[in-house]
Amino acid sequence: MKIHRDTGTEYDKGGFDVDGFDKNSYDRNGFDNLFGFNRNGLHRDTGTEYDKGGFNEDRIHRDTGTEYDKGGIRSDGYDRNNPDHNDLIEEDSEVFEDVKLDYDLVVDEKDIDTK
Secondary structure, eight states, X not given: OOOOTTTSSSSOTTSOOTTSBOTTSBBTTSBBTTTOBXXXXXXXXXXXXXXXXXXXXXXXXXXXXXXXXXXXXXXXXXXXXXXXXXXXXXXXXXXXXXXXXXXXXXXXXXXOOXX
């Protein structure tokens, strides 16, 4: 944790840390650090209540009304239709918005470093 020289805390006089977020993880423009929604529920990139993937701040998809999109993918990439690939996604992993996983990627075993 970095301490601000004027306040003696991790926050500057405006209440923001070195990364530009307040104690509630909102940036100077009022958008949260995790999913990009502001306090009014609008997304920073779309200006609507849904992100680019169609998920709202509660991670519910606009078209299905569930945590999965029409293809069976959650906002964190978990695929309910292809559970064999879900071991790539840890439930407690950091969430990356708008990331699409390429499940058709083929890796030659000799290229994997197992050390």
